[in-house]
Amino acid sequence: MNALAIFLGVIGAPQVILIIAIVLLLFGGKKIPELMKGLGGGVKEFKNAMKDDQPANSKKEEETKEKE
Structure with missing residues (x-):
């Protein structure tokens, strides 16, 4: 781990710039908003998929509550 930290160094403001x-x-000023929009859409879909993916036990509990 230390060798990797020495190789990469510390990421600071000059490196980010x-x-x-x-x-x-590489991409130009017009293409970056499109890339960020696509990335945001992907993250949104991932969150929705995680929210919809409930454990089987909780689904069974919901079904029994609906029957009552």
């Missing part, structure tokens, strides 16, 4: 500049150069 460099990464943002590289992304801007």
